[in-house]
Amino acid sequence: MRIGFIGLGIMGKPMCLNLLKAGFSVTVWNRTKSKTNDLVKNGASLAISPRQVAEKSEIIITIVKDSADVEEVILGRDGVFEGGKAGDIVIDMSTISPFITQRIAAKLLEKGIEMLDAPVSGGDSGAIAGTLSIMVGGKAETLARCLSVFNVLGKTITHVGSIGMGQSVKLCNQILVSVTNMAVCEAVTFCQASGIDPQIMIQATQNGAAGSWQLINLGPKMVRRDFYPGFMIDLQQKDLRLATESAQALNLKLPALSLVKELFANCVENGEGKEGSQALIKALERINGSSTLSSKKFSLTF
Amino acid sequence: MRIGFIGLGIMGKPMCLNLLKAGFSVTVWNRTKSKTNDLVKNGASLAISPRQVAEKSEIIITIVKDSADVEEVILGRDGVFEGGKAGDIVIDMSTISPFITQRIAAKLLEKGIEMLDAPVSGGDSGAIAGTLSIMVGGKAETLARCLSVFNVLGKTITHVGSIGMGQSVKLCNQILVSVTNMAVCEAVTFCQASGIDPQIMIQATQNGAAGSWQLINLGPKMVRRDFYPGFMIDLQQKDLRLATESAQALNLKLPALSLVKELFANCVENGEGKEGSQALIKALERINGSSTLSSKKFSLTF
Numbered sequence: 240m241r242i243g244f245i246g247l248g249i250m251g252k253p254m255c256l257n258l259l260k261a262g263f264s265v266t267v268w269n270r271t272k273s274k275t276n277d278l279v280k281n282g283a284s285l286a287i288s289p290r291q292v293a294e295k296s297e298i299i300i301t302i303v304k305d306s307a308d309v310e311e312v313i314l315g316r317d318g319v320f321e322g323g324k325a326g327d328i329v330i331d332m333s334t335i336s337p338f339i340t341q342r343i344a345a346k347l348l349e350k351g352i353e354m355l356d357a358p359v360s361g362g363d364s365g366a367i368a369g370t371l372s373i374m375v376g377g378k379a380e381t382l383a384r385c386l387s388v389f390n391v392l393g394k395t396i397t398h399v400g401s402i403g404m405g406q407s408v409k410l411c412n413q414i415l416v417s418v419t420n421m422a423v424c425e426a427v428t429f430c431q432a433s434g435i436d437p438q439i440m441i442q443a444t445q446n447g448a449a450g451s452w453q454l455i456n457l458g459p460k461m462v463r464r465d466f467y468p469g470f471m472i473d474l475q476q477k478d479l480r481l482a483t484e485s486a487q488a489l490n491l492k493l494p495a496l497s498l499v500k501e502l503f504a505n506c507v508e509n510g511e512g513k514e515g516s517q518a519l520i521k522a523l524e525r526i527n528g529s530s531t532l533s534s535k536k537f538s539l540t541f
Numbered sequence: 542m543r544i545g546f547i548g549l550g551i552m553g554k555p556m557c558l559n560l561l562k563a564g565f566s567v568t569v570w571n572r573t574k575s576k577t578n579d580l581v582k583n584g585a586s587l588a589i590s591p592r593q594v595a596e597k598s599e600i601i602i603t604i605v606k607d608s609a610d611v612e613e614v615i616l617g618r619d620g621v622f623e624g625g626k627a628g629d630i631v632i633d634m635s636t637i638s639p640f641i642t643q644r645i646a647a648k649l650l651e652k653g654i655e656m657l658d659a660p661v662s663g664g665d666s667g668a669i670a671g672t673l674s675i676m677v678g679g680k681a682e683t684l685a686r687c688l689s690v691f692n693v694l695g696k697t698i699t700h701v702g703s704i705g706m707g708q709s710v711k712l713c714n715q716i717l718v719s720v721t722n723m724a725v726c727e728a729v730t731f732c733q734a735s736g737i738d739p740q741i742m743i744q745a746t747q748n749g750a751a752g753s754w755q756l757i758n759l760g761p762k763m764v765r766r767d768f769y770p771g772f773m774i775d776l777q778q779k780d781l782r783l784a785t786e787s788a789q790a791l792n793l794k795l796p797a798l799s800l801v802k803e804l805f806a807n808c809v810e811n812g813e814g815k816e817g818s819q820a821l822i823k824a825l826e827r828i829n830g831s832s833t834l835s836s837k838k839f840s841l842t843f
Contacts, residue, residue, distance in 0.1 A: 337735070360749045374745050397745040400737050407735040411728040411742050415751035418727060418797070422720030425795045426713040429784070432791040433639070433709040435702050440713050443676050443699040447662045448772070449717035451753030470750070482731070489734040492828050493727045495720070498796055526794050 241266070242388065243296030245289050245312050245319070246303040246333070247274040250359070253367040254302065254332075254392050259283060261391045266295045268312075270303075289313070293322030298385060299329045305477060306335040313343055325351025328381055330388070332373075334358045336481055337403035337410070338488060340376070344402045353381045354402060358409035359393065362469060370394040374412075376405035410485055413478040416470075417516070418495045419453040421502070424520040426454075427461050428527070437462045457517040468515035475516045476503045502526075543568070544690065545598030547591055547614050547621070548605040548635070549576040552661070555669040556604065556634075556694050561585060563693040568597045570614075572605075591615070595624030600690060601631045607779060608637040615645055627653030630683055632690070634675075636660045638783055639705035639712070640790060642678070646704045655683045656704060660711035661695065664771060672696040676714070678707035712787055715780040718772075719818070720797045721755040723804070726822040728756075729763050730829070739764045759819040770817035777818045778805045804828075 240263065244255045247269040258265050259281045266284040268291070269275050279285050286292040289312040293299050299319050301312055309331055313319045319329060329347055331340065331354065344354040355377035365371040371393035375382050382389075382398050389396045399408045426444075430437040441458045444450065460466070479500040486493050502522035509525070511518045542565065546557045549571040560567050561583045568586040570593070571577050581587050588594040591614045595601050601621050603614055611633055615621045621631060631649055633642065633656065646656040657679035667673040673695035677684050684691075684700050691698045701710045728746075732739040743760045746752065762768070781802040788795050804824035811827070813820045 360746070360751070362750075372745065372749050395745070395748065397741065399741050399745060404735065404737050407732065407737055408742050408745055411732045412746045412749070412751045414728045414731060415724050415746060415753070415756060418724030419721050419751070419753055421797045422717050422724065425720060425797055426716045429716060429788060429791070429793060429795060430709065430713045432793050433706065433787070435706050435709055439699065439701050440710050443674065443697070443701060443710055444662070444714045444717060446697065447674050447714070448664075448754045448758070449662070449714045449721070451717070451721055451755070452750050453753070454717060456750070485735070486731060489731070490829075491731060491734050493731060493825075494800055494828070495723045495727055495797060498800060523795075526796070527792075 240264075240298060240387070241296045243267075243286070243292035243299035244283070245269070245292055245299065245301045247278060248302070248304075249363045250366045251302040252277070253363065255283065256281060257369045257391050258388065263388070263391075266292050268292045288317035289319045290317040290322035293319040293327065297327055298388060299323070299327065300332060300388075301329065302332040304333065306339040306481075309333050309335050310339065310343060314346055320347060320350065320352070323347070323350060323352045327352045328385060329354045330357050330385060331355070332357050332359055334409050334478055334481065335406060337406040337485055340406050341403040344377075353378065355381055355385065356403060356405040357389070358405055360409065360412055361393070365393075373397070374399050374405045374408040376400055376407075377402045407485065410478065410482040413475070414482055414493065414496050416453065417475060417479060417499045417503070419451045420457060420516055420519055421495070421499045422451070423454050423458050423461065424523045427458060427520060428523055460515065460517045461520045466511070466514040466518045468513065470516045471512070472503055472506050472514055472516055472518060473512040476500070476507060476512070479503060542566075542600060542689070543598045545570075545588070545594035545601035546585070547571070547594055547601065547603045549580060550604070550606075551665045552668045553604040554579065555665065557585065558583060559671045559693050560690065565690070565693075568594050570594045590619035591621045592619040592624035595621040595629065599629055600687060601625070601629065602634060602690075603631065604634040606635065608641040608783075611635050611637050612641065612645060616648055622649060622652065622654070625649070625652060625654045629654045630687060631656045632659050632687060633657070634659050634661055636711050636780055636783065637708060639708040639787055642708050643705040646679075655680065657683055657687065658705060658707040659691070660707055662711070662714055663695070667695075675699070676701050676707045676710040678702055678709075679704045709787065712780065712784040715777070716784055716795065716798050718755065719777060719781060719801045719805070721753045722759060722818055722821055723797070723801045724753070725756050725760050726763065726825045729760060729822060730825055759817075762817065762819045763822045768813070768816040768820045770815065772818045773814070774805055774808050774816055774818055774820060775814040778802070778809060778814070781805060
């Protein structure tokens with residue numbers, strides 16, 4: 240099975256390497272060409288455009304930054320759509336808008352090209368280890384044809400529904416991640432203000448009803464003031480923008496999501512966009528005094 | 542070691558039974574006398590007042606509802622203070638205000654009576670099984686003297702700091718529990734509005750960075766519309782009131798806590814105070830339309 244791979248960033252590159260190691264024939268393209276070098280050294284063919292990737296492949300994987308980037312490489316000039324043939328499958332593994340996903344899929348179908356949306360969670364470590372969680376939207380039979388590919392990339396492959404629903408479940412994941420993060424920020428801040436070592440609090444609470452991945456993994460980093468990114472605020476904020484836009488399209492008010500998005504925006508304004516999502520605690524600290532921001536009023540009405 | 546036990550509610554009764562089973566000599570008192578019957582059958586002595594409990598015991602455990610109830614049984618007329626002697630230890634296992642705890646401890650100390658605050662988590666099932674998590678504030682040497690008692694009641698006994706700090710850590714626990722609950726409510730609501738089976742979403746997300754006790758345990762109940770209480774909203778709301786009061790006393794703004802407290806208040810207004818904390822999702826649903834509440838504006842400024 241000939242695979243095309245578009246987008247060789249922090250996630251895409253190790254995923255593509257895993258496909259090469261598993262013996263797949265892979266054609267690659269990336270906007271910044273230099274990022275293809277390591278892949279070519281490992282046996283990948285280099286294409287001059289997404290169109291050429293599609294011409295040489297039956298399954299075309301895209302994993303790029305945002306909705307507009309996916310539209311560009313698939314439906315843009317010299318894009319996948321131009322090079323694709325009936326029976327091909329496009330798998331978009333980026334995190335983008337569920338609605339734009341559906342629009343792209345409808346366009347591809349005009350040519351008989353199937354699409355799956357298959358966003359991932361698990362970070363770059365999951366991409367390297369091939370242990371990603373993959374949330375797949377689209378037809379079950381299309382997913383079945385791609386299973387040998389997914390099995391190389393991830394450990395948990397879940398068919399969540401029709402096209403676009405993979406993205407919606409990923410956005411649920413991001414709502415959970417960010418609001419639970421906020422729970423940890425408030426507990427750690429309250430604990431410190433109470434004069435208690437927050438590490439002791441984290442130990443005392445993490446095995447009960449208060450426990451979460453965020454508490455166990457990000458809590459100690461907050462306490463150590465270690466803001467090195469596991470998941471970067473800029474990307475978290477992009478995903479929360481997608482979630483907010485989708486919620487608005489569904490006429491849904493999600494006040495905790497709105498709150499957290501506003502606080503992450505404050506982090507970005509303060510130059511913390513490249514820090515890890517645990518730096519959310521800094522926005523809470525600014526609300527509580529130590530910086531200029533304390534004078535700005537945060538206000539949510541819902 | 543002679544133990545006194547005051548407060549034989551959902552938590553106190555099974556805890557007291559475990560002490561009797563472990564061979565401790567226990568004197569009991571409860572505001573509603575009929576609740577002492579089962580304990581007396583199991584070998585407990587019945588006292589006519591908290592004062593008499595203290596007269597007959599070296600360690601006096603209280604586990605009652607709120608700050609005022611603890612003040613009443615300890616410092617009120619015929620209370621523990623009147624019957625206590627130098628060297629006695631009062632262990633308050635209720636969840637109450639850290640500040641009131643410190644005030645009670647200071648008063649007890651006038652008579653040479655030591656105090657520990659030792660709120661618990663783990664619910665009635667943990668109380669029955671003797672597997673509670675116990676967060677203890679007070680002197681290490683006082684805790685050491687009580688360890689044989691704590692080991693009967695709980696599995697994880699953590700010394701978190703000086704008197705009152707057990708309560709503060711418990712409030713951290715409640716902030717974590719309730720804001721994480723809110724994360725689950727928003728993800729489930731978003732998922733349902735997107736036309737996706739939320740059980741699939743919960744399965745696809747729970748093992749990664751989005752995972753939490755609340756997601757795994759309360760998420761499926763929300764989806765099944767099972768609002769039977771594991772932890773009752775009335776009690777959750779009492780704890781969030783304590784957390785909010787403490788935060789105000791510390792001059793801290795915790796916007797997610799404020800938000801969740803407001804939504805739980807809405808549940809109470811709608812007659813859901815005796816339902817489980819997973820019924821928080823109903824308040825979110827009301828914001829989004831289906832009831833009279835949609836016309837009320839929620840507004841937080843921070």
